[in-house]
Amino acid sequence: MLARLKKTLRTPGAAKLMLVACALIWGSSMFMMKDATESLPVFWLLMLRFGIAAVLTMTAFWKQVRAHLDRRTVGVGLWLGVLEWGGYAVQTVGLTMTTPGKASFITGSYCVMVPFIAWVLGMGKPHRYDLVAAVMCSGGLALVALDQGLPINPGDLLTVFCALLYALQLVEVSRRGAELDVWALTAWQFVFMTVASGAIALFEPVPAANVWTPELFGSLAYFGVMCSFVCLTMMNYAFTRVPPAEGSLLASLESPFGVFFSVLAGHEVLNGRVVSGFVLIFMAVLVSNGWVWLRDKVRAARAAREAE
Numbered sequence: 001m002l003a004r005l006k007k008t009l010r011t012p013g014a015a016k017l018m019l020v021a022c023a024l025i026w027g028s029s030m031f032m033m034k035d036a037t038e039s040l041p042v043f044w045l046l047m048l049r050f051g052i053a054a055v056l057t058m059t060a061f062w063k064q065v066r067a068h069l070d071r072r073t074v075g076v077g078l079w080l081g082v083l084e085w086g087g088y089a090v091q092t093v094g095l096t097m098t099t100p101g102k103a104s105f106i107t108g109s110y111c112v113m114v115p116f117i118a119w120v121l122g123m124g125k126p127h128r129y130d131l132v133a134a135v136m137c138s139g140g141l142a143l144v145a146l147d148q149g150l151p152i153n154p155g156d157l158l159t160v161f162c163a164l165l166y167a168l169q170l171v172e173v174s175r176r177g178a179e180l181d182v183w184a185l186t187a188w189q190f191v192f193m194t195v196a197s198g199a200i201a202l203f204e205p206v207p208a209a210n211v212w213t214p215e216l217f218g219s220l221a222y223f224g225v226m227c228s229f230v231c232l233t234m235m236n237y238a239f240t241r242v243p244p245a246e247g248s249l250l251a252s253l254e255s256p257f258g259v260f261f262s263v264l265a266g267h268e269v270l271n272g273r274v275v276s277g278f279v280l281i282f283m284a285v286l287v288s289n290g291w292v293w294l295r296d297k298v299r300a301a302r303a304a305r306e307a308e
Contacts, residue, residue: 011241012241012242014241015237015238015239015240015241015242015247016238016242016247016250018234018235018237018238019234019235019238019242019247019250019251020250020253021231021234022231022234022235022238022251022254023250023251023252023253023254023257024253024254024257025226025227025230025231026227026231026254026257026258027104027253027254027255027256027257027258027259027260027261028257028258028261029222029223029226029227030095030100030103030104030254030258030261030262031100031258031261031262031265032219032222032223033045033092033095033100033223034095034099034100035219036216036219036220036223037092037095037096039207039211039213039216040207040211040216041201041204041205041207042089042092042093042096042204043089043197043198043200043201043204044201044204044207045092045220045223046085046088046089046092046193046197046201047194047197047198047201048220048223048224049197049220049223049224049227049228050085050088050190050193050194050197050224050228051194051197051198051224052220052221052223052224052225052228052229053190053193053194053224053225053228053229053232054187054190054191054193054194056224056225056229057183057186057187057190057229057233058187058190058191060183061183061184061186061187064181064183064184064187065183065184065187065188067181067184068180068181068184069184072180073180073181073184073185073188074188076172076176076180076185077184077185077186077187077188077189077191077192078188078189078191078192079172080169080172080173080176080185080188080189080236081188081189081190081191081192081193081196082192082196083165083166083168083169083172084165084166084169084189084193084232085192085193085196085197086162086165087162087163087165087166087169088162088193089196089197089200090158090159090161090162090165091103091107091158091159091162093155093158094154094155094156094157094158094159094162095155095159096155097153097154097155097158098153098155098156098159099262100258100261100262100265102155102156102159102274103155103156103159103258104254104255104257104258104259104262105140105255105256105258105259105277105278105281105282106156106159106160106162106163106281107159107162107163107166107254107255107258108163108252108253108254108255108281108282109137109140109160109163109252109281109284110163110164110166110167110170110248110252111167111248111249111251111252112130112133112134112137112284113163113164113167114167114170114171114244114248115127115130115244116130116134117167117168117171118171118174118175118244121171121172121175123171123174123175123244129287132287133284133287134284136280136281136283136284136287137280137281137284139277139280140276140277140278140279140280140281140282140283140284143273143274143276143277143280167248170239170244170247170248170251171244173185173235173236173239173240174239174240174243174244174247177236177237177239177240178240182236182237182240183233183237185236186232186233186236189232189236190228190229190232235251249286255278255281255282256278256282259278
């Protein structure tokens with residue numbers, strides 16, 4: 001039974017389900033992060049979040065960490081931590097200046113960037129559909145970011161940069177995770193993210209005693225355990241089993257989930273312009289990645305006809 005489960009978890013189908021689960025969890029956390037930034041300074045929040053995840057990851061995967069304690073594994077893990085931490089840092093700072101729904105949808109544009117970054121890093125030329133998607137995504141970002149006219153909200157600009165860092169991190173995981181131990185990489189990734197957040201938190205004000213409520217502790221536990229330890233572990237593993245462009249589409253479902261939960265929590269008031277921007281960005285995601293699914297279906301049908 002256990003052997004069958006392990007075999008199932010290694011399949012691309014299981015990896016895709018993991019990415020959808022990550023998207024759901026991340027989407028549900030966006031408005032909670034917005035609320036948490038009103039109680040804690042940004043880098044205190046990130047230090048605690050990633051500290052919980054680092055302890056859990058080192059504990060759960062200590063055998064793999066010890067077995068792969070070499071310069072290359074540690075170096076790549078720390079590099080992944082630089083990219084992921086940079087994305088979280090600018091996203092969380094940006095979240096203090098924009099709404100959870102807008103931040104979620106703009107962040108989701110990373111999946112359109114992935115094919116181009118993969119091309120630059122020698123992982124194949126982007127398809128013409130990727131070019132169409134890039135134009136659509138740019139139009140959608142303009143509608144969302146310019147919903148209140150010029151100048152553009154600094155929080156939205158930071159979130160675009162966050163999406164770029166996430167895209168680069170996903171490509172790097174896909175490129176290097178298959179040849180190195182993904183569990184050890186993830187552990188070192190969290191170590192860097194915790195240390196970097198803590199270093200900057202030293203320059204932030206110490207949170208007052210009255211902010212440490214049961215609700216805040218519950219949010220920190222959710223961020224550290226589910227949104228960081230569980231999600232990043234699943235995502236890194238999944239990207240060793242599915243192509244980066246296809247995987248980024250599934251992970252980007254965080255965007256509609258984020259808007260849905262933000263509206264439910266009363267953080268979001270949508271207007272026609274912003275909704276139009278959301279639709280354009282989401283359509284760009286489908287155009288950029290949907291052709292891969294369609295191409296595979298056509299090839300499978302052609303192979304089946306030839307086999308008859």
